[in-house]
Amino acid sequence: MNRYFVTCARGLEPLLVRELAALGAAGVAPGRGGVYFEGGPAIVYRASLWLRTAVRILRPVLEADVRTPDELYEAVRSILWSEYMTPDHTLAVDCNARNSGITHSQYASRRVKDAICDQFRERVGRRPSVDTERPSIGLNLHIANDHAILSLDASWDSLHKRGYRPIQTRAPLNEALAAGLLMQCGYDGSVPLYDPMCGSGTFAIEGSWIALDRPPGLTRKWFGFFGWMDFDKGLWSAIREDARRSVKAALAHPAGGSDVRQDAIDFACGNARAAGVGHLLSFERLALKQVRPPPVYHPAYSSATRPTASGSAKKKNWSRCTSRSETQ
Structure with missing residues (x-):
């Protein structure tokens, strides 16, 4: 040990x-x-x-x-x-x-x-x-x-690299952090999940994997321990197969998101397909003011995503929301 x-x-x-x-x-x-x-x-x-x-x-x-x-x-x-x-x-x-x-x-x-x-x-x-x-x-x-x-x-490549995001939007959300935020909120798939600033779709994808009981490492092709002298290929294959069999076939509640940019929607759809959940998630192009308050989202506050505009929309349409740009 x-x-x-x-x-x-x-x-x-x-x-x-x-x-x-x-x-x-x-x-x-x-x-x-x-x-x-x-x-x-x-x-x-x-x-x-x-x-x-x-x-x-x-x-x-x-x-x-x-x-x-x-x-x-x-x-x-x-x-x-x-x-x-x-x-x-x-x-x-x-x-x-x-x-x-x-x-x-x-x-x-x-x-x-x-x-x-x-x-x-x-x-x-x-x-x-x-x-x-x-x-x-x-x-x-x-x-x-x-x-x-x-x-x-044992990892070499960071474990946050799930293998489903070959392309990114301008302000990508780290996959491990996204999963952690969802877990901290108690998300388990028993309620709908919607991200109105979905970007590359990270929240929706990570949330769907949580809801489906899908291991985040299942899509990775290589881990650092593959080259270790004590690597047991048979044991690894058995454990991976058990994990694969545990994955549920469908979501109990809908999940997806929207974004004001069409390129972000295209990225999100492509990443969802690469993650094996493209048929389960729904993404659409919508302005923030067209969306009702969601349970979780990735707030756009970097210079690349125009924080003042998004913050103003949140304040105008969601009376209980405080934008980061107005608290800095």
């Missing part, structure tokens, strides 16, 4: 705790910007499929106080990397450094790769190659206040 840290947006930790507990994870405990849990491959596979608010699932393999790139190199060299990979694996390191003597994240990533490759070259005469797009072994390096945590990345 290994210990993991699942990252998420700040404020979503309580929701992520609930999600992990519902999956049967052991040792669930909230942290800063994420949640800890313990388990074996099965819980990692289920979490990768089912977690709606998660960003990455990380398995720490090293914690050390480091102040220089050379200290980082030596710390990484102290790990027996043959327990995690072989020279035939490909490797990539993603680094985030702040408040540290190590200020160049790309150089820190290079020193980690150098330490691993040098160890393999000395021991077996060969070294792993680098693949930054889809590595067999992806590593996540987090350095804060001269303290480094190096983890195997």
Whole structure:
């Protein structure tokens, strides 16, 4: 049994705790910007499929106080990397450094790769190659206040990338955040869902997946743990098939949205089809003033979406609504 840290947006930790507990994870405990849990491959596979608010699932393999790139190199060299990979694996390191003597994240990533490759070259005469797009072994390096945590990345691509949004509108809503907001509101599909500023359709799609009990990871083609030495393809296939069978065929209540821009409606419809719910959701072009107050929506407040105009419409047509533009 290994210990993991699942990252998420700040404020979503309580929701992520609930999600992990519902999956049967052991040792669930909230942290800063994420949640800890313990388990074996099965819980990692289920979490990768089912977690709606998660960003990455990380398995720490090293914690050390480091102040220089050379200290980082030596710390990484102290790990027996043959327990995690072989020279035939490909490797990539993603680094985030702040408040540290190590200020160049790309150089820190290079020193980690150098330490691993040098160890393999000395021991077996060969070294792993680098693949930054889809590595067999992806590593996540987090350095804060001269303290480094190096983890195997079970996700590599962020889990918010569900695989259904190849194109985006000008102010896209993060999928994991959208799901978290819906969950925080208690949405479970037992009431209609309508987003009058639907943009690329994220709220409607995520809401429909919640209502259908559809795992958000079901459409993804690849996870970081596929290249791990202990990856059990048979177990993964069985867990994925069980998840696929749990998906409901239809929504109990209607869901969809509208937008003033036709290109947004086109994006939303395309994304819904890619998400497998195009036949269940309804999108139409409508001005905000033509729409009754919905239960949930993505408020347009960036410069790209003209906050003053949308805020004025909300105030004029929805007497109990306060626009962000008028409270800034």
